[in-house]
Amino acid sequence: MRTAVVVIGAGHAGLAMSRCLTGRSIDHVVLERGEVANSWRTERWDSLRLLTPNWQSRLPGYRYDGNDPDGYRTMPETVEYIARYAEAIGAPVRTRTTVTSVRRTDGGYVVVTDQGEWRCRAVVIASGACNVASVPALAAAVPASIATSTPLGYRNPDQLADGGVLVVGAAATGVQLADEIHRSGRPVTLAVGEHVRVPRLYRGRDIQWWMDAAGVLDLRYDEADDLARARNLPSLQLAGYPDRRTVDLNALTSIGVKLVGRLAGVRDGKAQFSGSLRNQAALADLKMNRLLAAIDEWAARTGLDGAVAPPERFAPTAIEASPPLSLDLARGEIRTIVWATGFRPDYSWLDVPVLDRKGRIRHDGGVVDSPGMYLMGAQFMRRRKSALIDGAGDDARELAAHLASYLDGRRIEARAQRETLGGQNLRPAAAAL
Amino acid sequence: MTAVAEKQVDNGVNVAALLGAREALTAAPEAAKFNWRASCSWVNGTHSRTSVKGFFGLGQEQSHRSEFTFDVDHPEIFASEDHGATPVELVLTGLAGCLTAGVAAIAQLRNIQLKSVKATLEGSMDIQGILGVDSDVRNGFDGIKVKFDIDADASREEIEALVAQSQKRSAVFDIVTNPTNVTVAVN
Structure with a gap:
């Protein structure tokens, strides 16, 4: 089977990317080993609720419209939210399709699954940052x-x-x-x-509201003082x-x-x-x-x-x-x-030499060190909020633009689309974490 | 350029070299493997003399500019001749030197001019442990207290942050707070 882009993983990050690719009329599939939002369904403890309030789950073309914006979703509510998103954007998801290998070929990649092989020019890895404890x-x-x-x-x-x-x-x-x-x-x-x-609440408002409003969550990866440290910071x-x-x-x-x-x-x-x-x-x-x-x-x-x-x-x-x-x-x-000593992603299926000596993917703001390969959802990938549901949208928009240029055969610098909106004002608050 | 950026801070620490080393060693982690050495000869009684000179690092043998020696002994109340500091005082010396170096380096990095830094250390110990009087009492310190008096062009909070970060990055703080495998063999 052939397509332009294979997105691996139908969680919020893969779906946000799918929406942006659709917006650019780029042919793609989203491969999902289980059902949409699989790890939210199967790998979370019973009492867990999202650490971000309901309003803070904006995705491209989708947002919370319920009557409890300051509440925190349970896992079933989170699964429903993401599953509805997949429906709303008509994402071309192939469920129950497990990727067993990704390797480079001339001009693209072969993605091998338990439901057959895909040939594509670009791959987006949105398989999650917390696959392994x-x-x-x-x-x-x-x-x-x-x-x-x-x-x-x-x-x-x-x-x-x-x-x-x-x-x-x-x-x-x-x-x-x-x-x-x-x-x-x-x-x-x-x-x-x-x-x-x-604190959960500060001066009467959710700490996430403050960090969002003051620009702390928008701090970019190429503006962080010590990116390696920022990416390893405990939650x-x-x-x-x-x-x-x-x-x-x-x-x-x-x-x-x-x-x-x-x-x-x-x-x-x-x-x-x-x-x-x-x-x-x-x-x-x-x-x-x-x-x-x-x-x-x-x-x-x-x-x-x-x-x-x-x-x-x-x-x-x-x-x-x-x-x-x-x-x-x-x-x-x-x-x-x-x-409770952290999580890491599982890249055991990735047969492209892009891992560093500690098993992390080498990438520049999600542009992986292999032409046509992209990453989504990693901690502080393009900005501090990259691993949040609310952070997937900005990353997907920028990486989809980069990916489109790649498919068009144009060179583009990963950092070329730097946002300057309010940047200077926010710097002191943004650097505080 | 703002006035802040032009402030000349000099604590005698070459931060550029340290940051350069950090970058170089991230790229070539093998060079970061060091071996520190000391050799000790018994003199008489509880008196011994330890010297340090060579060490290994950055992929090759290295050397101090000269050999340093340390006389180690115990005070007269231990029926010794008191030719030098006790071993446990040298542990405190190591901790003090490590934390103080860290304060200076981090202050330089954070553009904070130090005027004076004084650390006072106290290790408390119940010697029933080393004497074998009570097996429930440990041999080593039951606690170490470090007090810093720091005069610097910085707020109290900035100074507290310097001291906290210095503990976080200190080799000797790690050595005394965490267990280490020690292998002792007889040739």
Whole structure:
């Protein structure tokens, strides 16, 4: 079978790209291993809600039109939202089609699937950034008596044995799981390394509203001070709870979660925690306060001060005087370890030499280091919001333009379409995270 | 150019060289593999002398400009002759040197002029551990406290951020806060 472009993955990112290709009358198919929004259907825990409010899910030609713009979607609602988008834009999706190989040929690519082969001139990889749960190598030393789980397999606390749970990692996933597991009556110890603390609500508005309005989310990849660091930053400590509560370390401590340092090793059946917890908390507090100060400055400059609640600052993260440095896993106190230590994409099917030594795709703002190949949905790919549903639109529009030029045989620089809208004004706020 | 950009900050740190090294080592990570060495000879009693000179890095043998030696001993209340600092004081020395170098380098990078930096370190220890009096007491420090007094052209928050970032990037802070495999063999 032949087409101009094969888009791999029918999630929000692949669909946004499909809409932009259709808009340019570029012949394409969207290959999907399961159903539309597959990973939202099959790889998320039961209680998860989106970390962005309902209004913040704008896609090309599509937006939220319900009566709860500030709420947070459940997973079934998210699946419905994306499935409706696929219908609304008439995306040429081939479901139940698993890509097993992509390789280069003269003038294009061969995409091999379990439903036959596609030949095309361009490929868009929109297969997701969170296909595999990253588990640290030290997991191998965990005693066999301890059950382990990852966020991709975890559904709810009832799956876990009664007794203590060590949650490793304090990004969005770790803090949410620590919160719900501890509330289920299983005492949680949370191992905390580098993390990003933010309040859910600031001055009466969602933190995502502030970051969107002040331009923080629009910071471009070629304007970031340290792009490698920005791309590796842990996710914000946020949850989409209906009561809009903040789920930072202080909130967890207040319900009885025990904080320990980063899990640094497992030796002789004992988990060893870093003595750096206090500094990790200090770094996160300083970083949050810089973000809030930038927001305040932006609010003052744009005349919002009268319209929103006054500036506020939150209590520093409380760390006990001597957090424990080790925990005997054989003692029975901990029955389960949950690895909330991040995710990575699966490119095992990609037979084009575009991966760096750490297995990441080499790309310049989504223009992959192989002619006619593009990436979507990666962390900070073209701008800070690239991995959000709300960020797929701008990236898809720009990359579709690049792709169209490529198909036309024209050279184009990845960075040529720099947006200047408001850029200078937003710089201080944008750089704060 | 704005007035801010013209501000001349000199903490004696060659930031351009450090940033250049970071870029070069990202491209050639093999060159980033270093080996640090020390050799120690027993003198008498608890007195020993350790010297450092050669090390390996950037793909080849390297050397300090000259050999540095450190006398290590214990004070008289330990029935020793006190020819030098105790080993644990040298650990504090290493931590202090590492954090202070980090403060200077990061201040330079962030365009902050330092006037003075003073670190005071305190490691608390219950010597029942090393004496074998109580096996529940660990041998090493039960805690280390570092206090920085920093005078610089910067706000308190900027100075706190310098100190926090310096811990984040410090080799010795990592060594003392995280476990390390130590292999000791007899030739």
